[in-house]
Amino acid sequence: MNNKKMPLILGGLSITWIVVVIALVYGSHLVIHRFGPLPEQPIKFSHTVHVNKLNLECLYCHETAEKSIHATIPKSDVCFACHEDADVDNPEVEKLLAMLKKKGEIDWQRVYKVKDHVYFTHRVHTVVAKLDCQECHGPVENMSVAIRASGGSSDRGFLEMGWCVTCHKKRGAPRECITCHK
């Protein structure tokens, strides 16, 4: 091969290598974040204040966790019951009251969710399996911002099947497909 051309060829190959690797790296970045950023809540609600300081239990707000498939995010009247008068100088409470006046409800963003083809019931897990809320949701009482503490580490937003199956296996819970995919 012509030695004069060799530096050009090697330069071209090196640039190609750089471009290909950067493309792969950027693609990896997109794969990591394929489900988008963590949901931003409309109000900076702190579980640690409400649970640790005020000693509210989980069921105080998430009333249906022991009764239905959903734990539910509390409706505005739950917040309003206390915050009509409590801590009204707090900017987040001011925001809360303004939102309630304008819209009636707060547009909370779900932190934990399952895909449409999955049947998950809170009642069975809390009442039958007698799991503490923290077992799946982590130390919520210590969170100033609700984050997903478990459920698999790579799937943003949706709980991973592998994570569920691991716990079912550990506890001897049913693992037939129809248990969760009705």
Add this chain to the structure above:
Amino acid sequence: MDIIPIDLPLDLPAPLWFLKFALVAFFLLHILFINFMIGGTVWTVFLRMLSKEDPFWGRVARDIGNTVTVNKSLAVVLGVAPLLAISLVYTQFFYSSNNITAPLWLSIIWLVPIAFIALYIYKYTWDSPTYSMRFKYFWGLLAVAIFAFVPFIFLANINLMLYPDQWKNVYNFWQAIWVPNVIPRYLHFMNASFAISGFFAYGYFHFKGKNKPEDKAYYARAKRLGMKWALYATTLQMIFGVLNYVTLPMVADSTMVLVLIVCSVIFAGIVVYLLSLNLYADKNVHHLWIFTAILIVVSLMATMRHVVRENALKEPNKILANKTAIYQAKFASFMKTYSPSGEIKVSGVTIFQEVCTACHAIDKKLVGPPMQYAIDKYRDDREAMITFVNNPKKINKDYPVMPKPPISTAEVAMVVDYLLNLEVGKHEQ
């Protein structure tokens, strides 16, 4: 993540930024020498196997082997500072992962000395006719095997500390290695060991050859060999590096990580180009350019590694701070009740002020009704008031249901006694 231990209320011996900087800088130096050690051990054993075909390989294997015993000492010594720094800066996380992987983590204590002794036996029996080749290769391969395994132990531990949400699912090292992304990190690291030891060989034979002009051919060939290792392994990082990144847990990633990786790739590409010019275009690019470029690459990588750690521990650190604040508040509250004689000094008024005033005032409505309402209602029925406070129910549509206060029945009784004995207009609040 509820098993993150609380923080220790002790001042750090140096500013946090300094400890983190020392951690990153010294770890970089440490890991470079670890790379020299691991790569060098592999080359000194496997290249020797080729010496029957060409004595050049045997000579290179021996020369590299002579450096490994020095590099390993420097690697160990340089590892002390980052180990101490990480224990100071990330105590709760590092301690926890150490505990989970304890048996294998502590096995480093005996595995590494065995590897070092094996290396010395391999090195000092090199020319001895007393020992068979099988004997010599046994010790060399033992060192290789241990050096291939020990980074796995370190990586499993260091990785596990970043993901407290995994601690409840992991009971030992063998489970820790399956936590993302230990295995891709390990492959990336091992390939880097070959690359970095290639750069070491390049530099070593370059400078050794300067003083031995009579052996110019050997040192030139050995130097080219080092450059080839460096080039091929660096090029291969496009597979191992990308695999490492794509398997990175989401919480550890950020735009800064992406930017640092892209900058590293650009400089790595420059290294690939410069090495290629020397090897395949008969150019004589000065080693200073190549070493500067690779130094920039490894520095960017070391920084990126730290950013990954900070990202992953961002939320756990908040939980840690919250847990610690709650513990310290409870402890302070306990200390108000503690005396050497065991006498409880707390009074009903103290408990009322600390626990109840978030929602109740004596003479006005807050979240709950004014206490004057309760005093009037239960003035002649102390027990009913104690029963209600211990087990509140929704009885008044104008107020939300009262949560059960976090105090004992005895403390409830003290608060009730305080309230029922209050003189109107003379309450302490």
